[in-house]
Amino acid sequence: MNPISWILKKFFGSKNARMIKALKPVITRINQLEVEFRSLSQDALRAKVAKWKEELKPLEWGAQQEYLDRILPEAFAAVKNAAWRLTEAKAQFTVCEQPMTWAMVHFDTQLIGGYCLHKGMIAEMATGEGKTLVATLPLFLNGLTGRGSHLVTTNDYLARRDAEWMGQLYQYLGLTVGIIQHDQSPDERREQYRADICYGMNSEFGFDYLRDNGMATSKEQQVQRGHWYAIVDEVDSILIDEARVPLIISGPVTVSTHQFDKYKPLVEQIVKKQAMLCNRLSNDATKLFDEAATESAAGIAAKTKGSELTKMEEASRMMVKVKWGQPLNKAYLRAMEDPERRKAIEKMELSFYADVRKEEMWKLKEELFFNIDQRAHEADLTEQGREFMNPGDPNAFMLPDLPTQFAELDGNSALTEQQKIAAKSKAQDEMNMQSERIHNISQLLRAYCLYEKDVHYIVDEGKVVIVDENTGRTMPGRRWSDGLHQAVEAKEGVQIDKETQTLATITVQNYFRLYKKLGGMTGTAETEANEFHDIYKLDVSVIPTNRPCVRKDGNDLIFKTRREKYNSVVQEIGEAHAKGQPVLVGTASVEASELVSRMLQRAKIPHTVLNARHNQQEAEIIARAGQLGAVTISTNMAGRGTDIKLAPGVAEVGGLYVLATERHESRRIDRQLRGRGARQGDPGYSRFYVSFEDDLMRNFGAAERMTKLMERFGMKEGEALEHSWLNRSVETAQKRVEQRNYLIRKRTLEFDDVMNKQREVIYGWRNEAINTDNPRALLYDVIDDRIPEKVEEFFPQGDMPQTEELLHWTNITFPTSVTKESIEGKTQEEISALLADRVKKAYELKSQHEIPEQIKGLERYITLGAIDRLWQEHLYNMDSLREGVYLRAHGQKDPLIEYKQEAFKMFGVLMDNIKDEVLNNLFRSTSNIMAFESFLSNLPQFLSAPDESSIAGGAAEQQPDADPEVQMNLPARREAPKVGRNEPCPCGSGRKFKDCCAKNG
Ligand SMILES: Nc1ncnc2c1ncn2[C@@H]1O[C@H](COP(=O)(O)OP(=O)(O)OP(=O)(O)O)[C@@H](O)[C@H]1O
């Protein structure tokens, strides 16, 4: 049966099948053309390519797309034909230092995949189906435009492997290929981006973007050439799993307020105290449980002395408390192993969430020093905890209730208006300090209680490096946000990177939204199809395998305890190993990998461990996992995208055995792991080992039902449950977690969208300054924009015009010496026009004195300097705002809405401030200090302007970061926050600003 009809048979009736059916004539045509091309010389083939490139070059993006659609069959045929020729020639080459021979020609399924990618869809093709080769088709096609098509991988190794490997095809046809690698210099990167097709790792693309747009000050420093077409390999991993950690470029901090070092000793003590408390509680509870068991055996349902509760209930109540205080407490975990106790504890906890018992729950929680919510990853001090942290004044760790305080102040007739305002501002300051302090402590608590070394992070050369929870790979250069990273650094006693602040940041997702066209490929997208559609407008199309998959997937084996599970795992590995079947052991964490490794060592089973610390050899280790008798331990998703080839003889013993020691939160990741085996129609087997103590089962499993089950089956030591409907109930738990994680990601993205829009505006402006041939036009735009606004400010509606102040501002900012007479009797528009005109004239005059070759650079710098300084400050403020709205969230307000409103206001202020800074710097920068001075001295009216004594007195201020060569001393600029003229004066007088401090100077 030919592949197409097999596909149709399998998928007949679905939307997919209809699409694939519609493609049939296209595929046939490509294959026909390919055969025709075989008679051409390589030169003739290349001539075709050159002609396409030539014709595409002058076209706009839209027209190019139409053109590409037209030539698709021919272009795909050309690529396939090149692959055929390389196969015929047994072409030799090296990939990552390994010799290789080309031996593949695109299958029909791969042509279909290529088509979907070109159309901007996600092609779901099972692991091992050859997605690397699939991507060559659309990359070549879109590479013809010369704009640069990008292929995005999950790590540096894959970028290099795929570029060197697939590069054979592109080069054969006359296109160029680039490879971005971590250690390249900007010059090298620029060179790579210049290629028709460029391979690189996702964060490298993202960081290059940030550097180009947030840091580069000239076109020559930028490395990328725009964002046109990209294919994201392992698209689910990049767009979904990496969603929570943004890319951040940081620099020296301007304001540092954290106090992690100060609170660390206290937090350490309180964590210890709580541990002691919980140990005592859990011991007592265990005793009570034991007593209850003895008594119930004797037929008594005894009540504890002086309590309404049975002993069983009393013990459960204690255990619930332990859970809230120390979720990883040993005795508690042990109690959870016992079906009866587990049931009682769960019932108790559930009962607390009923409305009538909420108060009791709070009371119980207050008996601890702090509460931890493992699910929500949160930690909060209780009253008692606050008292401990600061015995004199527990309120130091409480957020003041501002609205109430304000209301009280307003109602206090003993205070004057002025005193009220002063008191309010003091309260506000206190609030800010408190929230910083509370935030620091809560981050420290999280760092101590929820973030475990070697699981969530490792400490490498004095740095805390995040471990990706899915892959177990370290993520150097990334940091947790919100101070959590510093808190963990404080905990580990390594240098706290206090001197950094965000200079530029973007999430990987938003980076990929920059592309005009985006395609994606992965073995597992279907479960997240909704998310791809809703957030990225990417449709998933499921492409069937070239040959049917023959892997057998065993039912999950469910054990009561971890211990029993791991014992059984080791036994199973031993059996497979004995008959020569290679085993790939998947674990959920680095810690679990090491545990299995220790157990295998004891059992004398030779094996290789792949974890975060062996990043480099990852691909090679995984690739060797298909040898006879090999045992390879690896975290769940490590080795994604690397090829496991079965050695001779392995197929006979059943192919690769993928043995997973835990179910992951997401089904997708489990499927990836399964897909490591049985590639390209190879035989293979997979099975998951699960225990009731696994995180997934504890937090989200239908624990109650499971517990009942265990009772009913009366499981014995070492025994496992196994049934197909148990798999389903594990999947239900996973679906629930997936749903929750989706909502979290969506929320993060909604927050990030706000920043994203702002970033677009700012980067757009910045880029214009860098790229324009006429940077002065941008400066004039600011003049034309801002001066009318200023004039309006000085002519408030229904109020006296502030002519004097307007003149003061004009003449202090620009050497214009506008007089009262010249603006009297004029309308606002006329005044604005006059001022703008004067400023421009003065500026033209000034520029005549500049060094001609430098003037454009100087003008660009005026805009860039203003944007960069204020944008970074703004990023810092936005960070604080984000923290702030969460604290406010207790007041039943939606933090997102609050955040949006505030952010919008702040952005307005930012834009005004940037423009003002541009205006202020117009006459403060020069390329020629001597000429500039002579220019100034030729403006006698400026220096002798009536009320400008401060200038003559030389009260000028040198800008701190200014290059003395190009900076000019001019009147001091108001550094205080911008206050509207009709707003209350910041001094607290209660008068309008214009009538108070603004007037007094
Ligand atoms: N058309 C083909 N003919 C012969 N072999 C092929 C063909 N396409 C791919 N292969 C082989 O299939 C193997 C898997 O390819 P590849 O790594 O690209 O798969 P993948 O779909 O990217 O898998 P993963 O999901 O694991 O990343 C490789 O060894 C490759 O050489």
Ligand SMILES: [Mg+2]
């Ligand atoms: Mg791949």
